[in-house]
Amino acid sequence: MITVSKEDYLKAILEAEGEGQMVISATLAHWLQVSPPAVTMALRRLKRDGLVRVDKKGSVALTAAGRRIARQLTLRHHLIERMLSEIFGMEWYKVHDEAERLEHAVSPDFEAKLLAKLGPGGVCPHGNMSELEGAESRKRRGLVPLAQAEPGTSYIVSGIYERDRRLLEFLEGRGIRPGAGFQVKGRNYDETLTLTTDVGTIALGNAAAEKVWVVPREKTVRRAPLP
16 A cells, blocks of 8 residues: 555655665755654565665665656656646745645646646746756756856756755845846855845845756756656
């Protein structure tokens, strides 16, 4: 039986992989805000059910069956975020947390209705695609992390790391949101960026800038399918 807890673990493993992290017990404990013993017990159950593999070094990987479940939950989450934003007008920085609560309650029938209503593909309110995308795939599409943006260049926000509500609200208050344009005015000795956005001139630290993917304003980004 696939419980809510098991779904959360499988999705967390897939998401951590997408962020380029090595998935070990400590990663999941931090990601899900649970204790190490709880992770150990959960992984034991997932391994027993044939949903994950754990090697001798403690590295966790999804099996084909586990990956199918995680991807389905990720797609459902994506559709719920789009529903909340495109149909109900919920603010982009609020939809992730709401979708986390709703994703386990959506039936296959309702999911099919959402897919028919919203259409396949598309980006979520944070600018991210339905399939989790790693850094290399984003770079192939011409995106760069805001932390690496060049002074004197204008950019458009393409996508933002969505699993940190405080970060999303922080960026919204500074005019950094998906689709927004801005110019990099300068980079300080501590890597803090000075940006001109629609709210004025702001400073943005490296920790936040690393969570934002942007594209130079003059470029057109092709949303190619993931390999």
